[in-house]
Amino acid sequence: MLKIYHAKNTRSVRVVWLCEELGIPYELKTLNFSPDDLQSAEYLAVHPLGKVPAIDDDGLVLNESGAILQYLLEKHGNGRLEPKPGSAGRGQYLHWFHFAEATMMVPIGNIAQHSFIRPEDKRIPQVAAESVESTKKMLGILEKELQGKDFICGKEFTAADIMLGYDLLLCKMFGLLSDDLANTGAYFGRLASRPGFQKATA
Numbered sequence: 474m475l476k477i478y479h480a481k482n483t484r485s486v487r488v489v490w491l492c493e494e495l496g497i498p499y500e501l502k503t504l505n506f507s508p509d510d511l512q513s514a515e516y517l518a519v520h521p522l523g524k525v526p527a528i529d530d531d532g533l534v535l536n537e538s539g540a541i542l543q544y545l546l547e548k549h550g551n552g553r554l555e556p557k558p559g560s561a562g563r564g565q566y567l568h569w570f571h572f573a574e575a576t577m578m579v580p581i582g583n584i585a586q587h588s589f590i591r592p593e594d595k596r597i598p599q600v601a602a603e604s605v606e607s608t609k610k611m612l613g614i615l616e617k618e619l620q621g622k623d624f625i626c627g628k629e630f631t632a633a634d635i636m637l638g639y640d641l642l643l644c645k646m647f648g649l650l651s652d653d654l655a656n657t658g659a660y661f662g663r664l665a666s667r668p669g670f671q672k673a674t675a
């Protein structure tokens with residue numbers, strides 16, 4: 474059975490959430506988000522950088538959240554949760570799917586690193602402050618994009634919403650989903666009300 478290496482409120486939320494949405498059976502290997510678990514010899518044999526998520530699918534070990542989602546969609550999706558390759562909406566879907574990790578998670582990750590993950594003497598307050606500003610800029614882009622839309626690609630919920638939903642979970646935890654971001658706040662509310670999100674963040 475598919476094994477998911479997971480730690481609470483980390484990017485492994487995306488993998489668990491997708492499995493819940495698609496009804497993929499999985500076994501959860503829950504780790505503490507601490508060097509004791511992530512840097513253990515046992516876990517480094519699964520993920521050489523000691524990060525989450527990772528999966529072991531009958532011996533195939535993968536460890537990039539976006540790649541894992543794409544792999545599981547190809548294997549189990551049967552066309553669900555994404556526009557068909559070559560269809561009109563595919564380009565926008567790919568844009569938002571990858572924007573979530575390649576662009577938006579960069580400053581969000583830096584806020585986490587320089588506010589609480591690194592030991593205090595290795596944190597750079599200016600990086601944290603600049604990353605808050607970058608994240609706000611990206612939230613402004615999302616706010617415009619979401620005008621009149623239920624989900625990032627329109628009416629249909631897709632895996633791009635799972636990728637972005639995790640970013641917004643952290644923005645909410647960091648107090649960055651301010652009241653003036655009405656479209657984004659309502660969008661996050663729609664995502665957070667899904668049973669799959671709730672299971673993945675429990």
Ligand SMILES: N[C@@H](CCC(=O)N[C@@H](CS)C(=O)NCC(=O)O)C(=O)O
Nearest residue numbers: 483484523524525526536537538539
């Ligand atoms: N691009 C990778 C990033 C993985 C990553 O940085 N995961 C974080 C948790 S959200 C982590 O395990 N950090 C531990 C550390 O940096 O020591 C992905 O999307 O899977």
